[in-house]
Amino acid sequence: MLPERRGDLFILSATLLASAGWLFSKEAISGLPPAGFVGWRFLLAALLLLPFCYRTLRQTPTGLLLKAAAIGLVMTLNLIFWIQAISHSEGIGEGAFIMSLAMLMVPPLAWLIFREKPNRQFWLALPIAIAGLFLLTMGSGLSLSLSQLLFLLASLSLAMYFNLNSRFARRIDPMALTCVQLTVTGVMHLIYSGLFEHWPEVIEPEIWGWFAASVLLATSLRFVCQSTGQKYSNVANAALIMMLEPIWTVLISVFWYQEPMPIEKVFGCVLILLALLSYRSRNLLAWYRSRQALNVGGKR
Incomplete structure (x- = not known):
């Protein structure tokens, strides 16, 4: 293969x-209590990764590790919104499509924070995504349900994480970066769980x-x-x-x-998917042209 x-x-x-x-x-x-679940899930995952990046972590400057941990706090915020949204939702399909909008939230945040203007594909995809989100959430009338609002906040914080992490990831080994951020996310959730959550006596x-x-x-x-x-x-x-x-x-x-998927929700999901595809169209077209050029060159 x-x-x-x-x-x-x-x-x-x-x-x-x-x-x-x-x-x-x-x-x-x-x-399980939501924050406690996320805390132990991510902390244990970090411990599983640690043997594969321990040497790299020791060789990484302390300043870079602290910056990686700071970005891990943004991941923590994202996971707080996400797990609370799941706990308040009846299904998970609608939330997954709302979360996928994070890709379209990255450019405006980059414009606001780093003064990087969105490209033409973003402005073409944005109204399609808004229409899809409207169809997906119109069952709640003109207002968002609590779970939908939490999923939107999770999507926004995920876009913020993407913006910060993409500018920092090249400076540190990917596995080491992931291990640090998983650790920070796990520890912060466990602190929150210890302060505000009640663990059941029998699980x-x-x-x-x-x-x-x-x-x-x-x-x-x-x-x-x-x-x-x-x-x-x-x-x-x-x-x-x-x-x-x-x-x-x-x-x-x-x-x-058995999450209900009425026709308006189906159309909403389709529009969000089309918005994501149209936003990625420039990269996909460039990749297709490069492949065509390689094929033509190979036949000469």
Whole structure:
């Protein structure tokens, strides 16, 4: 199998694991306090990664580690909104599509903070995404439900994290960066849980099963698949495949939770997906042209 095809399969596996992670998380917090669940999930995932990046962490300057930890605080905020949104929602499909809007929130935040103007594709995709969001949430009338509002806040904080992390990630080893940020996120959630949450005296074994699946499959194995896939897969290919995550999540939610998907919600999901595709169209077109040029050159 060609390395690029192998990379695509790893990226596809990562999207499936990420989608399953929504199910694992929602089932786990039915018996665990939300912040406590996130705290232990991310801290244990960081400990699983530590043996693979311990030497790199020791060689990394303290200043870079502190900056990585600071960005981890933004990840903490994102996860607080996300897990609270899941705990207040009946399904997970709608939330997955709202969260996917983070990609379209990155450019305006970059414009506001770093004075980087959005490109033409963003302005074309924005009204499509707004129309899709309206159709997706119109069941609540002109107002957003609590879970929808929390998912929007999670999407906004995720866009902020992308902006900050993308400007810092090149200065530190990716696995070391992930380990630090997972640790910060885990510790902060456990502090919050210790102060404000109540742990049940008895936790059912099946809850621990969902918890283990979240740590081992949806966090650790997903990171390995995504990192390996990005090493071999083309950037445009990887971005396109990763857009499938909300689709898998909707299918899981409809099957597992019987989440209702009236026609307006379906159209809303389709419009959001089209907005993401149109925003990525420039990169996809550039990738297609480069492949065509390589094919033509190879035939000469």
